[in-house]
Amino acid sequence: MRKIYLEDTPLKEAQEKIAGRIRFKPTIEVISTREALGRVTAASIYAKVSMPNFHASAMDGVAVRTEKTYGACEQHPVRLKHHVDYVEVDTGDPIPDGYDAVIMIEHIHQVDSETIEILEAVAPWQHIRPIGEDVVVGEMIVPDRHKLRPVDLGALLAGGNVTVPVLRKPRVAIIPTGTELIEPTAKVASGEIIEFNGTVFAAYLQEWGAEPVYYGIVKDDYELIRTAVSAALEDADMVLLNAGSSAGREDFTVHVVEELGEVLTHGVATRPGKPVVVGVVNEKPVIGLPGYPVSAYLNLEWFARSLVYHYYGLLEPVRQRVKVIMGRRIVSVMGAEDFIRVTIGSIDGQYIANPLTRSAGVTMSMVRADGLLRIPPGDLGYEQGEEVEIELYRPLEQIQNTMVATGSHDLAMDVLHSLVRKTNPERFLVSSHVGSMSGIMAIQKGEAHVAGVHLFDEHTGEYNQPFIEKYLRDKEVVLIQLVYRQQGWFVKKGNPLGITSVQDLIKPGVTYMNRQRGAGTRLLFDYLLKASEIDRELVYGYSREAVSHLSVAAAVAGGTADVGLGIYSAAHAMDLDFIPVSEERYDLVMSASFYRSSQGQDLLACIRSNEFMEEVEALGGYSCRDSGKILYSSFSLGE
Amino acid sequence: MRKIYLEDTPLKEAQEKIAGRIRFKPTIEVISTREALGRVTAASIYAKVSMPNFHASAMDGVAVRTEKTYGACEQHPVRLKHHVDYVEVDTGDPIPDGYDAVIMIEHIHQVDSETIEILEAVAPWQHIRPIGEDVVVGEMIVPDRHKLRPVDLGALLAGGNVTVPVLRKPRVAIIPTGTELIEPTAKVASGEIIEFNGTVFAAYLQEWGAEPVYYGIVKDDYELIRTAVSAALEDADMVLLNAGSSAGREDFTVHVVEELGEVLTHGVATRPGKPVVVGVVNEKPVIGLPGYPVSAYLNLEWFARSLVYHYYGLLEPVRQRVKVIMGRRIVSVMGAEDFIRVTIGSIDGQYIANPLTRSAGVTMSMVRADGLLRIPPGDLGYEQGEEVEIELYRPLEQIQNTMVATGSHDLAMDVLHSLVRKTNPERFLVSSHVGSMSGIMAIQKGEAHVAGVHLFDEHTGEYNQPFIEKYLRDKEVVLIQLVYRQQGWFVKKGNPLGITSVQDLIKPGVTYMNRQRGAGTRLLFDYLLKASEIDRELVYGYSREAVSHLSVAAAVAGGTADVGLGIYSAAHAMDLDFIPVSEERYDLVMSASFYRSSQGQDLLACIRSNEFMEEVEALGGYSCRDSGKILYSSFSLGE
Incomplete structure (x- = not known):
């Protein structure tokens, strides 16, 4: 088999x-028109009554007999008698028998309670809404195989169709x-x-x-x-x-x-x-x-x-499409049609698309995707910078209002994300986790608005700024303090292997889970190894890479590793013990154009809010004592 | 007051x-995630469990201990023992304790039921789906104020969120x-x-x-x-x-x-x-x-x-916009923002927009509208041929697949409409009723694909063709017979005024309801007056214009008129008596490009179907003896 x-x-x-x-062979069911929103008609539907089914006044005013108005002019006003020559009517009222036009209230002059004066003759049927103006009996309201919209229901009811035949779902x-x-x-x-x-x-x-x-x-x-x-x-x-x-x-x-x-x-x-x-x-x-x-x-x-x-029997709707610039090279295999989920950022007036994981097992990649790139079977892919067409999963106006964050992952970014949504309905935030160095490169290439970085420079003993000065020399950027956070060892509850320092990692039987190249935490680990003069080859598991703090914590919790380096909140989330190693600075790099935009200023306001600081510190392992401080800028801030 | x-x-x-x-100040309700489609989150939601929460095989094959595979190559295959060095696993199965990689079924050689041979060493964690690959515990799945889509529900459940806090509607x-x-x-x-x-x-x-x-x-x-x-x-x-x-x-x-x-x-x-x-x-x-x-x-x-x-706290979605050419001049008043409902036709590669009635009382104008034209308060309107931007009410792909019919109204067009929808899911038809002459002009100006016409030429005694030869001389068109139909007098049940011929209309106390200028029925009436040498000034009500057969019938039924001229089916719909006057030809004029298109051919197939002819003749007052016959073409049909 x-x-x-x-x-x-x-x-x-x-x-x-x-x-x-x-x-x-769909069967037909006759349902109440009031309940028919979104249903598909099983026949063309015609009006059974006219709307209105009487002549109605189209204005607030008086109904008159037109023959009585003939000859009226400024020089010779005509007087009309109440209930003889005129009656009051409001918009929608039936025109009484024998009357054949309406004069607007603004155009009459009330002489006394029983008399009005007019200055103009009136044409028959003026300001009268004739029978069937809205819907006329026998008229087709909607055709067969029509998906009913709110306004269709109104027209159906106006035409006396209290029920409607629709296709069973x-x-x-x-x-x-x-x-x-x-x-x-x-x-x-x-x-x-x-x-x-x-x-x-x-x-x-x-x-x-x-x-x-x-x-x-x-x-x-x-x-x-x-x-x-x-x-x-x-x-x-x-x-x-x-x-x-x-x-x-x-x-x-x-x-x-x-x-x-x-x-x-x-x-x-x-x-x-x-x-x-x-x-x-x-x-x-x-x-x-x-x-x-x-x-x-x-x-x-x-x-x-x-x-x-x-x-x-309906036309399948198509998604909106948009032309974007590929932020990264994407490779496809000949002979198969490739479907790549992408995020899209609107950066400095251009749409930049970046591929998400291609693994079919990652539901979150569908949650995060802004669109789908379809690569035909005969294509080998696209180069970075090439223009491609994307089928949109999110409306374009949302993408235009989305701040694109990248770099290192930190839970404080999630808190910031929630706060942005709550306080700025029109703002969205997407973040991808690629590590601090790739974050800086994304700012360099104009692929993101902000990047979270925590890069320790072993020569100066400083965080982040030396890397920006080196890699973003020709770019206008600003560096903003987000949080201080504790880095430490993740170990199983009770620390069964007794790990307290980097020396303990090379004991026999200890398996380490590392972070990916370019991650700030990996640089910190390399620095710790170097400071203790330990050869990385001696660390069992050095070559295994996880892409986030949580993944490292998950590996330790799941037993694939005994120890890893990361932030307190991830250890806490996975119910692990946490042995502090050092406090580090997690900052945001922003492009100058984003910093100057209303989006950038809204983001900064969120960072500086009490709500942000309180929520982050409640996670444990964080300090917000300098959150929102501008640490460095490569251009004049004009503040 | x-x-x-x-x-x-x-x-x-x-x-x-x-x-x-x-x-x-919306209150929050916690509901089942399965029922949460379209609801808006009241908080950011994080994963409570990892998916998968164990290391799983990513392939069908065997799980192995990698150290047992070292040294394997084509020259030196390595043999592995069942339940000692390898076990079978299918995609999604947990990796048993002590095993740390998967080899695909295609890459093993079964030596006997207890032994396999491999030709290549394997790296640890090959083809293993690690804990949390899909969703990792602690990860933010969706932010606050997020409208939940189907895939979000999946990710929420995958992360162990069986319920979700949402804003009460x-x-x-x-x-x-x-x-x-x-x-x-x-x-x-x-x-x-x-x-x-x-x-x-x-x-x-x-x-x-x-x-x-x-x-x-x-x-x-x-x-x-x-x-x-x-x-x-x-x-x-x-x-x-x-x-x-x-x-x-x-x-x-x-x-x-x-x-x-x-x-x-x-x-x-x-x-x-x-x-x-x-x-x-x-x-x-x-x-x-x-x-x-x-x-x-x-x-x-x-x-x-x-x-x-x-x-x-969500961004209001915007409708898709499209640039169109105005098919008619549209005038606006200074100081007010004008909202004009329009139909849009995709004709010879251009989108042409035409205004519907501006009356606020016509629900059907909202049903028929393809989009909305917004004229800013400072604008006086747009010229015919000017490019304007429209907010779409119908998806563009539907508009692209829509046949635009105009000219005179006939119920046979409604039957045709239904049939098109039923037999061609991808085709739509919109029709506006502007009268025969305006229909010919619309074809002339490229505003419509087809026009229904019934124009009697008193010089030749012929229908339609003389008008086409005159007004569409420089246009490639084809004339197709749709139906023969009875025109006659609409009178109240029992014909209380005893009307039998055009002479009866000038009797004292008889009020007529005419059709609008350019309508074929009006031309027929003018011809009847001329043939009987009656001055139109003598017909009381000659200047009152209704825009369809049904409106004329409604006027007679409603008592605003005693008599009108029109087709049998309209009289029947309004329960009026019908005094036959003549049989006339109601034809369709098609532009050559439409005739040659698959849309045009689909429409022709509908006209020639038995279903069409049977349904039309069942209305009464029609003959379909020549339906679908090509009467005239100004170019070679190549048939």
């Missing part, structure tokens, strides 16, 4: 194959499979995986106008899965299985679909997203989605979304 | 006044006022108006993330309205009143708000939308929206929408 290779079907071909095979069954899966919880044992893809599928389907039906988790067992699929097909218009769509020992989807119906595609030529199963059982689509979240959500969109629109 | 003049406050000023006065009370208002129905007595604005408000508010609370209709009575507003303020975060926001005798809103709180603005400098009341009662906004639907919906967006986003 084990088949090793998947196909490499081009995505478009796989989509056309299934769309060409499926002919949905397509029911889409979601069947999560996997013996290791558990329902969402904050208590997860080793080997267990929280089932969350099903919730994401359901939410997307809801947005697209389908009715998701979430079936419980099914264990990795061929019979159980087949039974679940057969049961779901009784009721659903489409079935989604997740995961088990690849070609491994426990990947049952392809075999189940093969037995019950027909597999149209097994494997598409995309990266990520390749291991998908697209099949037909009882004339209904059955889609086997891959387990990795990013692959799963991309395939959901490629197949489930397009089939939902196919069901309704 | 009667105040006649409204203010002319600039819109932006009025918006800033209310936003500056209101400080919402703002409750918005909707109070329709008006003695003439009735709940939606298909049976409307004269003087009654169906209340439908409330449903439109509720649907918009729902889309914007608020919780609409619909209060019943309140009669035009100061005390009743004040009591309703006071009661609504107990529970709601914002109150909407509709209508009574102007300065007429029965416009109570401004007085009620004045008594209970403070009026900030009464009247904005916009056309339409001027008569709005914006006030504050108990620190909550109370908005008095105008009665005319278009004014009401624009003000709803200007004030209620921006206050909902203000409540959440």
Whole structure:
């Protein structure tokens, strides 16, 4: 039963194959028009009554008989008698029988309570809103296969359509499979995986106008899965299985679909997203989605979304596109279509895109993505500085109002982020964690507005400024103090290996977890080794790199390492012991243009607020005694 | 109590006044993450567990101890023993204790059931998905004031957040006022108006993330309205009143708000939308929206929408904009901001915008609009051919796939419209009714793809072709037969005035309802008068113009006219008697480029389908014996 290779079907071909095979036959339901927002009409709808269905006054004033006004002019005003020649009407009032025009209140002269005077003759039907002005009986209000918007509901009701025939929503069954899966919880044992893809599928389907039906988790067992699929097909218009769509020992989807119906595609030529199963059982689509979240959500969109629109007979909406400059070189493999999640920064009037991780397993990369870059199968990628087109995940006006932070990660940046959102609705902040040195390089290349840095210079004993003077010599920048923070050793509760100094790291049986090259914490570690004259080769694990304080702490907590260097709050979050090593300065480098902008000033105001300082110090291991202080600038601040 | 003049406050000023006065204090509710789609976070949310929280295999293959693989190469393969040196793992499986790398199934050679051979040494942690690769404990998943998308729900669950704190939705009370208002129905007595604005408000508010609370209709009575507003303020975060926001005798809103709180603005400098009341009662906004639907919906967006986003602390989304060419001259008054609804056609590679009616009372103009043109207060309008920017109501990809029909109105066009939607999900059709001659001119100017025409030429006795040869001489066009249809007199049931011919129209006491200049039916009427040698001055009502068959029929049914000329189906829809006069040809003129396009060919296929012909003939008064026949073309069709 084990088949090793998947196909490499081009995505478009796989989509056309299934769309060409499926002919949905939606049933019709008649529902209250008031509840019909977002539903799709099952017929063209015509007005049953006119709105208004009487002649109504279009103004506040008096209704008159026009023949009585003939001859009126400034020289010869005409007087009209109440209830004989005129009656008061307000906007919307019916015009009484025998009256045929309205004069605005501003244009009459009240002589006494029973008499008015006018200075102008009036044409018949002046200021009268005729029957059917808004909606006329028999008029088509909305066509067939029309997704109803708020204003459509108004026109339908105005035309006397209290109910409306709509297409039943397509029911889409979601069947999560996997013996290791558990329902969402904050208590997860080793080997267990929280089932969350099903919730994401359901939410997307809801947005697209389908009715998701979430079936419980099914264990990795061929019979159980087949039974679940057969049961779901009784009721659903489409079935989604997740995961088990690849070609491994426990990947049952392809075999189940093969037995019950027909597999149209097994494997598409995309990266990520390749291991998908697209099949037909009882004339209904059955889609086997891959387990990795990013692959799963991309395939959901490629197949489930397009089939939902196919069901309704509606045009699939397209995302807004924008031209951007690639901030980094990106390489693609020939023959497969690449889908790269990117962040986009609006910096000095240009949109700069930077790729996020390409790993299909990182849900957070979808959360963080501003857009998707599609590299055609025949392309080898793009150079840094090249212009490419991005499909947007976030609205452009948000991206324009987003501060792009990079450099080293610190929890104080998260606090700052929350505060920015809370106090400035129109401001957003995105941060990527690339280490202090890469942060400085990003400012140098104009890829970011601010960079968090904590770089210790062993020659001067100073933090950050020497590096800025060296690497940002030709750039206008300003250096702002964010926080002081404790760096120290992360060790398991109770410090079982008794680690107190860098010398203890070269004891036999001690495994270290290092930070990536360019990280300030790595430079600090190298300095500590050098100061104690220890050869880095003697540190077991020196070459293993984690990209954040939390990842290092997670490695120690998970047992892959015995010790690592990092900040107090990360140790605290992972319930580890923390042995202080030194206090360091974590600063922000800002480009001058950002510093001068209202965004930059808003950010500075947040840094200098009491709320920021209190929240950060409450995390432990921080001091905000100089937060917001300007430490250095390479240009005149004009303050 | 009667105040006649409204203010002319600039819109932006009025918006800033209310936003500056209101400080919402939203309460927080903790809800299930699975139900949190579209909700706005009340705090930054951090991961409580790591995903995965164990080291997992990233591939199908075998887990190995790397030290056992050292030295392996093509020349010296290394053999590994089952359950001693290796164990099978599938993607996602935990790595058993003591193992520290994974080799892909493709790269091993099974020697026997207990032994494998490898040709390459393996680095530690190869193909292992480390703890926290997806989400790491302590990591910020989403910031405060973030509208949750499907993928955010996944990341929240992956990080062990089974519940999430969100802002309670703002409750918005909707109070329709008006003695003439009735709940939606298909049976409307004269003087009654169906209340439908409330449903439109509720649907918009729902889309914007608020919780609409619909209060019943309140009669035009100061005390009743004040009591309703006071009661609504107990529970709601914002109150909407509709209508009574102007300065007429029965416009109570401004007085009620004045008594209970403070009026900030009464009247904005916009056309339409001027008569709005914006006030504050108990620190909550109370908005008095105008009665005319278009004014009401624009003000709803200007004030209620921006206050909902203000409540959440979110950036208000902006609509996509597109540059278009004005198809017609549009005039604006100095001093007021004009909001013009337009249709947009994508014709020969250009977007052409044409204004819809400017009447604030026409809901259908909002249904039909593709976008909104905003003319600043200082502008006098735009010339035909000028480039302007439009805010889109429909997605651009729909507009690109929309066939633009104009000319004379006929119900057969509605049938065609439905059929297009049903058989071609990707195609849309919009039609404006401007009369036959204006339809020909629209084709001439490149403003439309097709025009419905029925123009009788009294010199040749022929329909349509003589006009095309005359007015579209320098244009490549094709003329296609749509339907034959009966024209006749519309008279009240039983024909009380005994009208049988054009001579009867000049009898004393007979009021006629004419069609607008350029309408084919008007030309036919003029021809009938001429043939009978009747002076048009003798026809009472000759100068009154209705813009469609249905409007003429509505006038007769409503008693404003005794007789009109038009097609059978309109008489039938309004339950009138119909006295046949003649059979005429209703054809479609198409531009050559449209005829040659796939859109044009799809439309032709619909016209030639049995379904079209059957549905049209079922309306009565039609014959489809030649539908789809090409009558004339000014270029070689190449068929």
